[in-house]
Every structure is written in C-alpha cells, then in structure tokens.
Amino acid sequence: MIKSFFIGNKQKFLFVFLMLLLAVLIIPLQGRQDINPPLDITSTPYTTSLSSSIGTSTPNQESSLLDYQATSSPTLELLSSTTKSQSDTSLSQKTVYLTFDDGPSKLTSEVLDILKESNIHATFFVLGEQVKRFPELVTRVIEEGHALGNHTYNHNYEELYKGFSPFWSQIKQTEEAMASITGAHTSLIRAPGGTAGHFDDTYFKLLKEGGYQVVDWNVDSGDSKRRGVPHNEIIKEATTEIHNNQVVVLMHDGSGHEETVKALPKIISYYKDKGYKFDILTPDLPEIQSFQFKVTQSAKALKRPQPSEEWIATNVTPNAELFSHGKRLVMEIGRMETEFKQGEYRISDGKIMVPLRTMMDKIGVSVRWDVKNKLAIIDTGLNTLQISVTTGEWTSSKKDAIVRTMNVPVQMNGDALWVPLREVLSATGHNPISIQVNDQEWRIRTL
C-alpha cells in the first residue's frame, strides 16, 4: 500500500511537472489558466458530541474580506485541555492483541507469514536500530495492515532508565527512523522490560503530555525470561487464562526467538477457538491505559535527575502536535457542514493548515492559478483574493482596487498550496466564531 502510494506520488509529480511546463508554454497565449477542481463537497449530518467550548475568538462585526483577525490560532493549550470522550465500551467483545517486541529481525518475515495465513493482525514494537537494519520489513508490517509501536532505539536499560531525557531522545530517534519509512508518526510506546520498576510518575506524565500512549501487557508469553525458552512453555504461558476480555500478549520477534515463531500457530488457534477477535493496538483504544503497570516503589526510589521546566516546554509540550491529526476537522459554515478527515489537514506552529484548493472546493468557491506570477486567485463574488506563493502576500481587491495587503505564511507541499485555516476563512468572509476540540474532532463555527 505504501509502495504504491509512493509510486503514485512520483507519477503524479511527473505529471504535474509536465503540466506546469506545458502551462508555462501556453500561458503567454492564453493568459491566466483556470484550474477546475473536481467537485467534492462533503456534507455530513450534524452529530452532537461531547465537545466543550474552550477557545472562542472575537467575532468580527464587520465581517468583510478585509478584516484579518490577528487573534491567536488554536494552540497546544487547546490540545491538552481536551475533554475526555466517553469510552466506547464494547468491552464485552473478547479481543486479543498479539504484540511482538525487539524486531524487526530475520524472524519477523516468518511471523508475518503466519499472521497472513491466519488472516489476523498484530502490533510490532520495534527498536530504532533494527528499523535501520530492516526497513523493508517495516514497510511490510504496515502494508499488511499491522500496527507499529516504538520500543526505543537500543533497548539499553542503563541508558534508558538513568533519567527521562535519554529515554525521550531514544523515542524520538526511533520515531523518526520509522517515519522516514512509513511517512507517519506513531504514538504507541512500549518500555523495554516494561514500565514496572522502570517508570516513575515523571516518565508516565511527560510521555502522556508529549502525546504518547504507553502499553504494557497482561499476558506474558515468557519467551524472554531466559535464552531459548522451549515453544511448549511459551504456548502454555501465552494461553494463561485471565479475568479480562481484553488480552495483550507479550511476545518477541527479535533474533534468537525461533521458539516463539514455532509457538505462534498454536497460540493463535487457542484464541481463535475461544472466540477472540484479533486486533491491533491503536492509541485511541478506550481501554489502552488499563494495559499500563502501576509505578512501583523501587522505581520511585530511584533518584533520577528531573528534566527542567524549560526542557519540557521546548521538547515535550509541542510534541503532541504530531499526533493531533488523529482528529477530523469539522467546519460549520453558516448552515453548511463540511470536514477534513484525519491526515487531510495538519497543525504547524500552532496553526491549522489546509490545502487551499480542497478547502475552496469544500465551500464551493473556485480557485484560479496564475502560473506565470505564481498566484492563487480566489473570487468570492464580492472580493478577489490573491495569494502569492513566493512572498506569502495576500492581496484583497474590490473592483480592481487594492483594499488590503498582508503577509500570511503559506506552504507549498508537492503541488499543493497550504494555507492557515483561520486566515483563509476570514479572507473569504467566514470569520471563525468558535473553535471546539475533543478527542475525535476539531469543530470550527464560522459566520
């Protein structure tokens, strides 16, 4: 899936490049080239949600194209003060989450083959150094529908548990290694050796603040308690009955775990026979925090250096932005409602950014593209707005007279022009009146 995506993108890029070349040749004859975006106005029915009103910008009385509100954009404070959504308690459905730590290794492809044959999915908590060694296996994990989690870079307890900041930097290092292959950041973490005896409140609190979800397990296959644990013993441990319909099984696919691979088919059939559904761990799983061990006295007793407030503010706090795209972005424009799905928008420097053309599509306004002058031209009927890709200058004009010019940073991403949502709404006469956020969505109400 990922591969075809990349190939598709390459072809798309080539196509766009050729089209641009053609356009440059033709435009002197034709003047401005109109781009007709495909009509794709999605309107979803209104659903009530548990959102709480957190940030409200000043409504603009004059509400004209010319009034760019300099009010603050949604920031991280909004993200961290989200209202917890009510958990979707489908806990009665028996579910097993098979998890594999310390890979990828040569054994991972065998594990993947077995999972494929059984038509089930699992979660792989990978080590950064192994990711660098076996990038193709990381791709395969994702392509075949499994989940990836972060298991730090080198698994070295001494480094990881001497204080929070070395732990953090290994998480980031691994995350980047994964993202360079998959294009996505994962917020799932499993601590090497588990959190018990290792994590104190600082580890838990700061990882949460950074947008991460830490997952331990409730069934240990025991495959790493010593070298070469025989598969029969692994099967026995991995199928221990517990009083919980949600089972997270700890296993390993790092090198030396051939016996785990041997045990796997029997473990799978055990849970299948018992009527369990197999699923992958996701950060938004309502019960995910119940798979965390409690802080132990021994971990509390470790006198480790605490990171400074300043370090937290620079490293941890802004990090949660990376994962905020899990929410959809809903816009209520007058009586119309339209949305960007997760991944269709992003947050950059505390601002919600959207691709201009898609945005205009959704509100039914067309965008023209002046290739020669690198301008995006939006005609709202009342005003004309020109956005310069090169300078970030936004010029509003009415009947050819310039009424206002201002500078708003824009971003080119491939062939798409990305603009800050608040500014583009205001500039097209839809001043935002309120912004609400909860675990599922951002909801922007405008005039």
Ligand SMILES: [Zn+2]
């Ligand atoms: Zn491990």
